[in-house]
Amino acid sequence: MLPRQVVKWILVFLVISPSLFPVSVSEVDSSYWSAKKRHMKKKVHDMFYHAYENYLTHAFPHDELKPLSKSFTDSLSELGNLKLEHLPQHYNGSALTLIESMSSLVIMGNNTEFERAVLWLSENLNFDVDARINLFECNIRVLGGLVSAHILATDSANRLVQGSYKNQLLTLAEDLGRRFLPAFDTPTGLPYAWINLKYGVMENETNETSTSGCGSLILEMGALSRLTGDPIYESAALRALRRLWSMRSSLNLLGTTLDVTTGEWIEYSSGIGAGVDSFYEYLFKAHILFGKEDFWRMFHSAYLAVQKYFRHGPWYHEADMRNGKATYWQLTSLQAFWPGLQVLVGDIAAANSSHREFVHVWKKFGVLPERYLLDHLMLHPTEKYYPLRPELAESTFYLYQATKDPWYLEVGESIVNSLNSYTKVDGGFASIRDVTTMQLEDHQHSFFLAETCKYLYLLFDDSFLVDRNYVFTTEGHPLPVLSSWHDRLPEAYIPSNWTFLPSEKQARRASAMTLQVCPAMSLDCGHGCQQVKSACHIPDARSDHRCFGDEECGVDATTCRRRTCSMAGYCGLWLFI
Numbered sequence: 413m414l415p416r417q418v419v420k421w422i423l424v425f426l427v428i429s430p431s432l433f434p435v436s437v438s439e440v441d442s443s444y445w446s447a448k449k450r451h452m453k454k455k456v457h458d459m460f461y462h463a464y465e466n467y468l469t470h471a472f473p474h475d476e477l478k479p480l481s482k483s484f485t486d487s488l489s490e491l492g493n494l495k496l497e498h499l500p501q502h503y504n505g506s507a508l509t510l511i512e513s514m515s516s517l518v519i520m521g522n523n524t525e526f527e528r529a530v531l532w533l534s535e536n537l538n539f540d541v542d543a544r545i546n547l548f549e550c551n552i553r554v555l556g557g558l559v560s561a562h563i564l565a566t567d568s569a570n571r572l573v574q575g576s577y578k579n580q581l582l583t584l585a586e587d588l589g590r591r592f593l594p595a596f597d598t599p600t601g602l603p604y605a606w607i608n609l610k611y612g613v614m615e616n617e618t619n620e621t622s623t624s625g626c627g628s629l630i631l632e633m634g635a636l637s638r639l640t641g642d643p644i645y646e647s648a649a650l651r652a653l654r655r656l657w658s659m660r661s662s663l664n665l666l667g668t669t670l671d672v673t674t675g676e677w678i679e680y681s682s683g684i685g686a687g688v689d690s691f692y693e694y695l696f697k698a699h700i701l702f703g704k705e706d707f708w709r710m711f712h713s714a715y716l717a718v719q720k721y722f723r724h725g726p727w728y729h730e731a732d733m734r735n736g737k738a739t740y741w742q743l744t745s746l747q748a749f750w751p752g753l754q755v756l757v758g759d760i761a762a763a764n765s766s767h768r769e770f771v772h773v774w775k776k777f778g779v780l781p782e783r784y785l786l787d788h789l790m791l792h793p794t795e796k797y798y799p800l801r802p803e804l805a806e807s808t809f810y811l812y813q814a815t816k817d818p819w820y821l822e823v824g825e826s827i828v829n830s831l832n833s834y835t836k837v838d839g840g841f842a843s844i845r846d847v848t849t850m851q852l853e854d855h856q857h858s859f860f861l862a863e864t865c866k867y868l869y870l871l872f873d874d875s876f877l878v879d880r881n882y883v884f885t886t887e888g889h890p891l892p893v894l895s896s897w898h899d900r901l902p903e904a905y906i907p908s909n910w911t912f913l914p915s916e917k918q919a920r921r922a923s924a925m926t927l928q929v930c931p932a933m934s935l936d937c938g939h940g941c942q943q944v945k946s947a948c949h950i951p952d953a954r955s956d957h958r959c960f961g962d963e964e965c966g967v968d969a970t971t972c973r974r975r976t977c978s979m980a981g982y983c984g985l986w987l988f989i
Contacts, residue, residue: 445818445821448821448825449821449872449873450872452821452824452825452828452868452871452872453869453872453873455828455832456828456865456868456869456872457520457869459828459831459832459836459841459865459868460516460520460861460865460869462836462840462841463477463479463840463841463856463860463861463865464509464513464861466479466482466839466840466856467509467510467513467840467856467861468510469482470482470483470484470839470840471483471484471485471509472484472507472509472510473506473507473510473532473536474486474506474507474508475487475506475507475508475509475858476508476509476855476856476857476858477509477839477840477856478839478854478855478856479837479838479839479840479841479842479854479855479856480837480839480842480852480854481839481854482839485855486506487508487855487857506537506539506554507532507533507536507537508553508554508858509856509858509861510529510532510533511533511553511554511557511558511561511858512553512557512858512859512861512862512887513529513858513861513862514526514529514530514557514560514561514564515557515560515561515564515862515866515888515889515890516861516862516865516866516869516888517529518564518876519866519869519870519876519890520869526561526564526565527576529561530561530565530576530577530580530581531576533558533561533580533581533584534577534580534581534584537584539584539587539588539591539609540609540610541609541610542608542609542610542611543608543609543610544606544607544608544614545606545607545608545609546605546606546625547592547595547603547604547605547606547607547625547629548605548622548624548625548626548628548629550588550592551592551628551629551632551633552628552632552690552885552886552887552889553858553859553862553887554588555585555588555589555592555632555633555636556631556632556885556887556889557862557887557889558581558582558584558585558588559581559582559585559632559635559636559639559889559891560885560889560890560891561581562579562581562582562585562639563639563890563891563892564890565577565581566579582639582640585636585639586636586640586642588609589633589636589645591607591609591612592607592633592645592648593644593645593648594607594612594613595607595612595613596648596651596652597613598672598673599673599674599675600655600672600673600674600675601648601651601652601655602621602626602652602655602656602670602672602675603621603625603626603629603648603652603672604617604618604619604621604672605618605620605621605622605625605626605672606618619671619672619673619674620669620670620671620672620678621669621670621672622668622669622670622687622688623656623666623667623668623669623670623682623687623688623691624686624687624688624689624690624691625687626652626653626656626670626672627652627653627656627657627690627691627694628690628691628693628694628886629648629649629652629653629694630646630649630650630653630694630698631694631697631698631701631883631885631886631891632885633645633646633648633649634646634649634650634698634701634702635701635891635897638894638896638897653694654706655675656670656691657710659675659677660714660733661733661734663717663721663733663734663735663736664713664714664716664717665682665717665721665731665733665734665736666682666688666691666714666733667679667680667681667682667733668680668681668682668686668687668688669687677733680732680733680734681730681731681732681733681739681740682730682731682733683722683728683729683730683731683740683744683747684718684722684728684747684750685730685744685746685747686744686746689746689747689749689750689886690886692711692714692715692718692753693749693753693886694886695707695710695711695714696708696711696715696753696756696757697756697883697885699711700756700883700893701883701891701893701897702897702898702899703897703898703899704899705899711757712972715757719762720736721736723762724738724741725765726765726766726768726769727741727743727766727769727786728747728750728766729741729742729786730742741785741786741787742783742784742785742786742787742792743769743770743773743783743784743786744782744783744784745780745781745782745783745798745801745803745804746801746803747770747803748767748770748780748801748803748804748806748807749803749806749807749886750763750766750807751763751764751766751767751770751807751810751811752803752806752807752809752810752811754766755807755810755811755813755814756810757972758949758969758972760811760814760815760969763807763810763811763814764811764815767804767807767808767811770804770807771804771823771826774804774826774827774830775826777791777847777848778830778833778834778847778850779798779830779831779834779835779844779847780798780801780803780804781795781796781797781798781847782795782796782797782798782799783795783796791847791848796845796846796847796848797843797844797845797846797847797853798843798844798847799843799844799853799855799857800831800835800841800843800856800857800859800860800864801859801864802859802860802862802863802864802866802867802888804827805824805827805863805864805867805868805871806863806867806888808820808823808824808827808867808871809824809867809868809870809871812824812871813874820871821871821872824868824871824872827868828868831864834850835852837852840856841856841860842854842855842856843855843856843857859887859888862887862888862889863887863888866888867888880892881893949966949967949968949969950966950967951966952964952965952966952975952983953965953966957982957983957984958981958982958983959977959981959982959983960977960981961977962974962976962977964977964983965977965983965984966983968985973985
């Protein structure tokens, strides 16, 4: 034992002389979080393959796995209501979970399994079946999965064995896209929610659809048009989107359900959750992917209306589209995507505020319940389930990318631990029927592999995104941001609120939007390159924000407004005060 006085002086020496040691506190922290990310990456990797391999063993080639009974369900269509012996002749299933898993396989570096999946689908997948499917779900899951997988299969970084891939997935995607088109044959151009893959729209088909159902088709169908050169798919989706936008109220709000033949609203109350959520998401992401200013103008108006009429502190309630009055005060699990979308548009503070409330509810129950009544601070009496949804993991990933705050890594770790503790079973991962008892339900949704595991993996290892720019669809399928897919602006384009013509000699400053990169992603642009804060942010020319003219001011990160130079010589939003 050392004498007490010696120990005392050793401690003093350690406190006052940290510079004598080669490892700094920041380096220790960095080492700790790097090790933490490697550990959590491995845990998510194991989760994905536990779910994936059980699907292949017990459910493939059918749609989804039933992990408790180790059987399958064909959930994408009404075939799920038939017994095995009553399935159509030669029916092999749509292999939904396999399609949904393909981009996750690439992101996790398993190109061998990805190639096996591509070849199996190329030889076996067939859409000429008598099956009534939901247009929205089939679009985001199957069409989106095939289009994304085709792009990954032709990416030089994921090149398949030479000669083994000849655009078979794109051929399948185009076949499916053509089978969608009869759904758009309505007086309004708004598509039916349900369609038979073999016979088109059936007699006496329901006219009711949701805002998401007819307003969230543009990414997948637009990408299909760009890849095939046939504009018919994008045109159908765009016509429906524009008709839907024309139905907004004077407050720039939309309802939740509508009639596709009359173009009249059925449900006037709406929010940012089920039935509407991906409509907002696709307006902004379509602007990034295709560069159309129309998408930005629609999104900007809709976003401001949401913030004005739905937001209450960190929460978002529902309101009547006609007058903006609150209707239902409730949190739904699907709303958890919203902070992730806010990150993309640069509203980081609002995103963080809402995200923390979702995390609080998650920690309170162990998972995120489907519906929580804000006005009574209690669970909804019947919607107490958790079907392995990905939205909170998605927003956590985006917020970590934007801030690099390790707190979000801790949130991700909490999500992973809860999933392993409450939902992992011998046959995969089961949904939770009741979050108060953690009673399980015999269903492993395909989006668990397409989104939940993917976003958690990317949270801890984003190497897939290095030097690549992707937009993720609402089902988590990556689509590349390509200049060739963009509408071109005139060479001499000058925004209306500019009061000057930039000099040819002036160094060009750009936003994430114009550079087509994800916010806060590292840019490989040489020494001194700044990270982009948000989708629209352009930094001022000088770090101290001093200026001699408007041309030295950038674009504000949160409002996306052009900053101007004040009489005192400082950049700011002076024109809007």
